[in-house]
Amino acid sequence: MAAGLALALLMTPIGSAAAKPKPTVAQTKQKLAKLNEQADQLVEKYNQAGEKWKRARKKYADLNADLSKQSAKVAGLRDDLVTMAVTTYQGGAIGWPNLVGEVNPNLVLSGLATADQISASRAESLHAFDEANKTLRDNRDKAKQALADADQTRDELAEEKEKVEKMIKIQTKVLRDLGTFRPGDPNSTGMQYNGSASGNARAALTFAFAQLGKPYRYGGTGPDSWDCSGFVQASWRSGGVSLPRTTWEQWSWGAKRKVSLSDLQPGDILFSQGLGHVGLYAGNGKIIHAPQTGDVVKVVPLSSYGGRLLGAVRP
Structure with missing residues (x-):
């Protein structure tokens, strides 16, 4: 039995005993x-x-x-x-x-x-x-x-x-x-916005919803791909408001336009902790944004931010 165990150890590839288990999902x-x-x-x-x-x-x-x-x-x-x-x-x-x-x-x-x-x-x-x-x-x-x-x-x-x-x-x-990589469609026509926003905010969200399905790309300012701040900038440009390019600059720009997270209105700009991400409040507890690499412009529940929201700005 001892000889068999020794043989088994000899037959075992070096390092296999220390191999790390594959990460779970x-x-x-x-x-x-x-x-x-x-x-x-x-x-x-x-x-x-x-x-x-x-x-x-x-x-x-x-x-x-x-x-x-x-x-x-x-x-x-x-x-x-x-x-x-x-x-x-x-x-x-x-x-x-x-x-x-x-x-x-x-x-x-x-x-x-x-x-x-x-x-x-x-x-x-x-x-x-x-x-x-x-x-x-x-x-x-x-x-x-x-x-x-x-x-x-x-x-x-x-x-x-x-x-x-x-x-x-x-x-x-x-x-x-x-198995969750989403390349997106650069030619996507999105969908029609039918929410309650009016005025400039409605124009901004109409543009934003027309981008649904287009891919995220870092540095993207459209029209075929977006990053988060480029997406927000272009959406509100359609609403007649000129925003700075980056999330940090947009937050600074909105210093005197901040609103409570408990008093959100469709079209408000939402910023994450650390100012690494930004999106638009779509109403009904949802946000429309350009998320990150391997994903597309989409609408998600506000709760998906899990308390990582820093604040909101109303242009």
């Missing part, structure tokens, strides 16, 4: 929930970096345009100074010897006034040229700094993008293991 779902929460935060950081990059790029473009205008102004002033110098040289300077020999006192006074005017004009032109040159140098320095900032934010964006894409691969694998 419940454990896998729990892991997915944590992954989704982490992904929400990463996607919002990516979106923030993207907005920062756009602002830095625009600032550089604006400064560059100003720099071109200022360069043209300086060139024009330089040409004026050259023309003045040439004219003065060719016409001869108005000096005291010319004026002292003049018998007519009125002509003497006129000559002195002309000399003062030429001197004042020259001084004014030189001052304008100096000031324009200083502004040109300042603008050039600002443009260089703006370009450096844009380059830095571009690097930040690339770094956040890499983190998000690694997370998406993990999420996708877990979802496929569970």
Whole structure:
């Protein structure tokens, strides 16, 4: 018997005794929930970096345009100074010897006034040229700094993008293991909104319901895919309200428009704890949102947030 046991141990592949049991469905779902929460935060950081990059790029473009205008102004002033110098040289300077020999006192006074005017004009032109040159140098320095900032934010964006894409691969694998990955339909026409909202909120929800079934995609701003904040931004744009791009910015934008979670109305914007996620209150205790990777724009019970709601904003 001992020999048989020894043989059995020899026949057992190394490491099989220590092999981990396959996670249960419940454990896998729990892991997915944590992954989704982490992904929400990463996607919002990516979106923030993207907005920062756009602002830095625009600032550089604006400064560059100003720099071109200022360069043209300086060139024009330089040409004026050259023309003045040439004219003065060719016409001869108005000096005291010319004026002292003049018998007519009125002509003497006129000559002195002309000399003062030429001197004042020259001084004014030189001052304008100096000031324009200083502004040109300042603008050039600002443009260089703006370009450096844009380059830095571009690097930040690339770094956040890499983190998000690694997370998406993990999420996708877990979802496929569970058999719950939903690719969605980019051409979905959704469904008609028949709720009680009116005015701008109705227009926002009409747009939102027309997106049902379209896939979630990080950084998505439509029309064929969405992330959560892009979805909310576009929905309320249809309602005539211009919202910032990211969840954090939307929450900040709504600082003076917050409403109690016990007094929700259809169209209110709902934010999750940590500001990683956002959606629209659809009425009747439900929310419409673009959830996460491997899912689609859909309506879910408000209770599915399980106490993770931070607050609401009414545009």
